[in-house]
Structures are given as C-alpha cells and as structure tokens.
Amino acid sequence: MNGDSSGEFVAAPGVTAEAERARSHRRRPLALLGLAVVAGALGLGIYSGIRARSAADTALRQTTAEAAISAVNVVSPKPGEPTREVQLPGTTQAFTDAPIFARTSGYLKRWYFDIGAHVKEGQLLAEIDAPEVDQQLQQARADLETAQANLRQAQITADRWQALLESDSVSKQETDQAVSTLSATKATVDSNAANVRRLEQLQGFEKIHAPFDGVITARNTDIGALIDAGSATAGRELFHMAAIHRLRVFVAVPEVYSRAARSGASATLTLDEFPGRTFHGTLVRNANAIDLASRTLLVEVDVDNPQGELLPGAYVFVHLQLPREIPSVTVPANTLLFRAEGLQVGVVRNGQAQLVPVTVGHDYGTTVEILTGLQPTDQVIVAPSDSLTSGTRVRIAGAPPPGTGK
Incomplete structure (x- = not known):
C-alpha cells in the first residue's frame, strides 16, 4: 500500500505541469489579442489627433487667407x-426795341398813350406845337408862288423872242438871254418846291406815330415840355417802344458746347417765375466766331410770345441738346482715384482688382461722366482704398467666399 501511495504521489506533479502548459497555451492568444486591441486603439487615437490637427491647420489657413482678401462694394456703370x-x-x-425821338422842335401839345399801352403801327402817340415851322412853311409856299409867276413870265418872254428871231427882228444874243432866264427861273421854282416839301415833312413830324406794333415801355415827356429835334441830346427821347410778340434771347455758349449751337435746332426755356413750365424756342443764328475774351459763341434764340407772358429783360435758362459723338457711362464720383498717373478707377476682374485709367467728361456733382476706359459690364469698386493696387485679391461684399460651394 505504501508503494501504491508513493506511485500516486509521484504521478500528481506531472499531471499538474501538463495542465499548466495547456492553460498557458490557451492564455497566449488572448494576451496577443489584447495587445493588438490596445495597439489599435492607441494608433487610432494618434491618427485621429493628427487628422484633427491637420484639419484645424487647414481651416486656420483658409480662414486667414479669406480674412486677407478685402471685401469691396461694386457698382455697374450706367450707359x-x-x-x-x-x-x-x-x-x-424785345424782338424790336426803339426809342422815339422828335424830328421837329417845339412844345409838346398833348400825348395819347402812357407806359404799358399796346399800340398799333401808325397810331398817333403825341402832338408837338411848332409855330416856327408853320410860319416857315407859309413863307416857303409864298416864295414858290412868286417863282412860279416869274416862270410863267419868263416862258412868255422866251417864246416871244424866239418868234421874233425867225424874222430877224431881234438878235440871237438877246434871244439866248431870254431862254437862259427861263431856265434859271425853272430852277428857282424847283428849289422853292423842294423847300416847301421839306417844311411839310417837318410839319408832319409834329405828329408822332408808332413805327410798329408794340407796347410803350417808357414816356419821358409831358404837356408843355420843350422838345428838341433829333437824338443828340441825351435823355430827350419822348417814348420807348418794344415789340414783344416775339422775343430774342442771346446766349453765350462755351466753346466746348459750340456743337450744340446749330441753326434751326430747338431749345427750351425755363424761368423761376414760371415753375414747372417750359417755353419752346428756335435757334435762328449764331455769330460763327468764338469771342476771344470769353471763349464763347454768341447764339440767338427766338421765342414766340403771343400772350405776352414773357417780359423783355427777364432772366431765363436756355436748355440746348448736345448730341453725343462718343458713347459714355456714368459712375459715382467716389469711385475715382486721383493718382500721379491720372484719374483711375478700380474694377473687379477674375477676383482681382485692376486699376483702369479713365477720361472724365461732364461732372454732375454726385456722379461723373466717363468717356473712355469703362464698359457697362464692368464692376467698379466704390470708395476704393488709397493703397489699392492692380492684382490685389478682392471679393465682392455679399458674395459667398470662394471654395464654399454656396
């Protein structure tokens, strides 16, 4: 029994070692799997961190690049x-404006029209009392009658001497003297007749008539006033008349706009006393020469005034239409850049700013006319920075940033 017992005691350790090895073999794959899981998790964490940092760096670079691109407001030029x-x-x-002077001296007998009166051609305006002229006319008529009587006597004498000459009853010399006396008497009659006509005309000037249809704009005399003939004495005009059925407007057109001053072209007139109303006229003539002092072209515009609404001497604005020979566009005045190279504007092309030289035409205040350099399709930068240069990347304000896909 002792031997059996010792055999069992010896066999027990072998069985245990075998079991341990079996268990070790079973635990090794599990450990390797655990290590693999841990290594995978660690690698995944490292990859995720690197990827997140790379994405953050990319986003930061994109944000920085977008922040570096200036946002600009743009406007399209208007044709x-x-x-x-x-x-x-x-x-x-006034179409016709004339002072009325006396052609004979005397005293004003009476006047018939005052300022503002509308008169017709030939109407009697005033009468002058000139007794000296009347007496001179009577004397001239008497002298004419005397000369005519002498002429008749000279005619009879000349005829008689010519008849006697045929029978040689008188000499040729005496007959020639009689004929010469007849000729001289005829000349005296003609002279006296001319003097009578002259005085009759002076007497006719005692009545002052209107030379044309118009309005009396001034009366500078009164009953009993001494009237001096002629216009040599300043301030002695009796009346002043103006024809206002049609008015003339003289305009000094600057040389740069002289192309608008074409004869026959239409023009419109505006006056402050007629707000909202326009009057139409016609450009009838121009001076065809530039005034050297003012560099302007004198132009006459005629305006019909049948109702007499427009008054001579009124201040008016004449509107002339100037045809454009060069197509142009208008842009706001705050788009201009004043550089040493001249006037420029910034335009956006392919995401970049380009400085374009321009030629300015007319300045309208808030806007300016651009003759060359821009097209209606251009995108012009409003209020550009003074440091703006060609090639600078810009983006239009309100537009999505590039690369967003929106």
Missing part, C-alpha cells in the same frame, strides 16, 4: 443718354 442737355443763362430782349 449715358444719347443726348446731353446743356443749361445756360440768358436774358430776354
């Missing part, structure tokens, strides 16, 4: 009108 209106000041003048 110019086919014609441009030029507004120039002018003054209305």
Whole structure:
C-alpha cells in the first residue's frame, strides 16, 4: 500500500505541469489579442489627433487667407443718354426795341398813350406845337408862288423872242438871254418846291406815330415840355417802344458746347417765375466766331410770345441738346482715384482688382461722366482704398467666399 501511495504521489506533479502548459497555451492568444486591441486603439487615437490637427491647420489657413482678401462694394456703370442737355443763362430782349425821338422842335401839345399801352403801327402817340415851322412853311409856299409867276413870265418872254428871231427882228444874243432866264427861273421854282416839301415833312413830324406794333415801355415827356429835334441830346427821347410778340434771347455758349449751337435746332426755356413750365424756342443764328475774351459763341434764340407772358429783360435758362459723338457711362464720383498717373478707377476682374485709367467728361456733382476706359459690364469698386493696387485679391461684399460651394 505504501508503494501504491508513493506511485500516486509521484504521478500528481506531472499531471499538474501538463495542465499548466495547456492553460498557458490557451492564455497566449488572448494576451496577443489584447495587445493588438490596445495597439489599435492607441494608433487610432494618434491618427485621429493628427487628422484633427491637420484639419484645424487647414481651416486656420483658409480662414486667414479669406480674412486677407478685402471685401469691396461694386457698382455697374450706367450707359449715358444719347443726348446731353446743356443749361445756360440768358436774358430776354424785345424782338424790336426803339426809342422815339422828335424830328421837329417845339412844345409838346398833348400825348395819347402812357407806359404799358399796346399800340398799333401808325397810331398817333403825341402832338408837338411848332409855330416856327408853320410860319416857315407859309413863307416857303409864298416864295414858290412868286417863282412860279416869274416862270410863267419868263416862258412868255422866251417864246416871244424866239418868234421874233425867225424874222430877224431881234438878235440871237438877246434871244439866248431870254431862254437862259427861263431856265434859271425853272430852277428857282424847283428849289422853292423842294423847300416847301421839306417844311411839310417837318410839319408832319409834329405828329408822332408808332413805327410798329408794340407796347410803350417808357414816356419821358409831358404837356408843355420843350422838345428838341433829333437824338443828340441825351435823355430827350419822348417814348420807348418794344415789340414783344416775339422775343430774342442771346446766349453765350462755351466753346466746348459750340456743337450744340446749330441753326434751326430747338431749345427750351425755363424761368423761376414760371415753375414747372417750359417755353419752346428756335435757334435762328449764331455769330460763327468764338469771342476771344470769353471763349464763347454768341447764339440767338427766338421765342414766340403771343400772350405776352414773357417780359423783355427777364432772366431765363436756355436748355440746348448736345448730341453725343462718343458713347459714355456714368459712375459715382467716389469711385475715382486721383493718382500721379491720372484719374483711375478700380474694377473687379477674375477676383482681382485692376486699376483702369479713365477720361472724365461732364461732372454732375454726385456722379461723373466717363468717356473712355469703362464698359457697362464692368464692376467698379466704390470708395476704393488709397493703397489699392492692380492684382490685389478682392471679393465682392455679399458674395459667398470662394471654395464654399454656396
């Protein structure tokens, strides 16, 4: 029994070692799997961290790049009108304006019309009392009758001497003297007749008539006033008349707008006393020469005034239409850049700013006319920075940033 017991005791350790090895073999794959899981988790963590940092760096670079691109506001140029209106000041003048002077001396007997009166051609305006002229006319008529009587006597004498000459009853010398006396008497009659006509005309000037249809704008005399003939004495005009059925407007057109001063062209007039109303006129003539002192072209515009609404001497604005020979556009005035190279504007092309030289035409205040350098399809930068240069990357304000896909 002792031997059996010792055999069992010896066999027990072998069985245990075998079991331990079996268990070790079973635990090794599990350990390797655990190590693999841990290594995978660690690698995944490292990869995720590196990827997140790379994405953050990329986003930061993109944000920085986008922040470096300036946002600008743009405007599209507006096409110019086919014609441009030029507004120039002018003054209305009566179509016919004349002072009325006396052609004979005397005293004013009576006057019939005062200022503001509308008169017709030939109407009697005033009468002058000139007794000296009347007496001179009577004397001249008497002298004419005397000369005519002498002429008749000279005619009879000349005829008689010529008849006697045929029978040689008188000499040729005496007959020639009689004929010469007849000729001299005829000349005396003609002279006296001319003097009578002259005095009759002077007497006719005692009545002052209106030379044309118009309105009396001034009366500078009164009953009993001494009247001096002629216009040599300043301030002695009796009346002043103006024809206002049509008015003239003389306008000084600057040389740069002289192309608008074409004879036959239409023009419109506006006056401050007629707000909202326009009057139409016609450009009838121009001086065809530039004034050297003012560099302007004198133009006459005629305006019909049948109702007499427009008054001579009124201040008016004359609107002339100037055709455009060069197509133009208009842009806001705050788009201009004043550089040493001249006037420029910034335009956005392919995401970059480009500085374009331009030629300015008319300045309208808040906007300016651009003759060359821009097209209606351009995108012009509003209020550009003074440091803006060609090639600078810009983006239009309100547009999605590039690369967003929106």
